[in-house]
Amino acid sequence: MGYVAVKGGAEAIEASIERLKYERLRKGLTLGVDAVEAGMRALVDQVMSEASLYDEAMAALSIKQAEGSPEEAVFLMRAFRSTLPRSYYSLAIDSRAMRVERRISASFKDIPGGQILGASCDYTHRLIDSGLLEETDEEAALWVAAYLANAAAESSPPASAAPMPGAIAGAIDYIRAIGLLKARPIDDAEPRDVTKRSIEFPASRSERLQILARGQTGAVTALGYAALRGYGATLHPTVGELRVGRVAVYVPNPYSSEEGGDAGDAYYVGEIRITAVETLVPVSVRRGMGKTEIEFEIGFGASFGQNETKAIAMSLLDQCLESGDKRSAVQDEEFVLLHVDSVEATGFISHLKLPHYVTFQSKLDSVRKARGEK
């Protein structure tokens, strides 16, 4: 009977929560938060990126609590983020000043500073390694020591072990120098924080980039893929440069005499690892007299941690939304920006599991009336 479903909610909830705990612990093993942080770097990065909260320890704890579900872990992080007072905005971070760990260009073989492959799955064969079944902490420690010793002996140390002096110029600079990039005025307008003010359309580019950067990896990838297949992009884009590495974060000195703070006396608060991508998208431009030329536009993508597919997809969507052309859905900012957020999408879809007794009864009433029943 209907009544059973409604009453006794409190006890049923308690029992359900107990059962969830049982499912997490039933095999008699607990997952160490440090083990999550150490061994699930990709998931930690994905969760921090979608949560738009850079905190590896909290992400690892959320992943443990969520039993590894990214959507749940992101949800926990976002809800926690809501409770943190926002005291400062950092100074703008220039990804050129990055301590680069990985840096590739698909456009040029020879780029100033060279291609740095860094750590990536791109060059592995996806064969399951049964050797990992027997890996031990002792072996791991030995291997790491040997790896570091070997690296120190060679001329170029691994980027993570020693800071890379100086910044590497962007690969894009070359194309800009030879005049193939559409000149754009520098826009240093203060970004609008989408988490402090709800977005209104048309959105500014800063708002778009924020929403894409915190978008659900799968959703951003799917829409970027759609753009690449022809719902948006008409010509094949190329990764001008993809870089992964560490950037320093500074907050302005509140007593600084300069408006907006001066980089010179700003406070260093730490460094974060990010992925940054510049994609070159060829576009045809009408020059009049029936003449068409090809020119490049840049799409920009960035994310906390190493999330390369998402960052590239984001760069494609950035260009699609900048183009102003609205022929396909991925060029429509309301369509893209309102549907890529993990917490919003999973929340609204899961709300379909809530009781709809009243609303359904009301609809039933109009259906019956329309059919002339009593």
Add this chain to the structure above:
Amino acid sequence: MSPKSLYNFAFFDEGSKRELRRAILKAVAIPGYQVPFASREMPIARGWGTGGLQLTLSLVGKDDVLKVIDQGADESVNAVSIKRLVKGTTGIRTTEDARDATIIQSRHRIPEFSLARGQILVLQVPMPEPLRFVEPSEYATKRLHAEKEYSGAYLALFEEIMKYGRVSTGADHPVLVNDRYVMAPSPIPRFDNPKMNRSKALILLGAGREKKIYAVPPFTKVASLDFEDHPFEVEAIAGRKCRKCGAEGVFMDEIVDEASGASDYQCNDTSFCGASRVI
């Protein structure tokens, strides 16, 4: 780090609460107008009442008494969950009696007891935009509201009359507030729409996922959209009697007996049903 130490009274930091209260004040000042606000992610899922919850948490003080209803029931799983969260982060008293509460957060019902001055009814809203099914673009609907251009809303009702011979809206039948803004009353049954008109209690509506807050201040005129020759109609309740307490003239759940297949009715508002049985 213990879980308690991570969170403030009523979950939010004080700055966030103040920001929400500012949006509420604006909503009260412009009845029926959807005020955009920086909706926070909450410990419950988007679509599960985060808009209502943010309103409640920004308003709640130590002396408040809270009632939470989900589709008429205090003990429904989500109502229990929301109540637990507010209680857990504030320690305030909760109640099932609508007359006893200072704040009533509800999903899709207005209590059968008429609300009094000083009470606040917080309604959870999934789709705050009454024109959304006429016009999918937010950019466009904002302009329609600004220009008070509501022919689309009426046209949608007219089309239903053409197709089905009558207006066939279910819950969430649009209303005109203070003769100015067309508003989604949230998916309350049509039966509850008239309760909004000149309500003594302040009605606040919150849509977390869609990031909008709007309000019907006390004693504001609220009229359901209709036509002179097709007046607004509530759901049929005539002849229906609660099988538990015998109440009539209230919104009923339809209960199908598994054995006989016959329909029976009982009060949808579970706390009202209990009360009228005691009296």
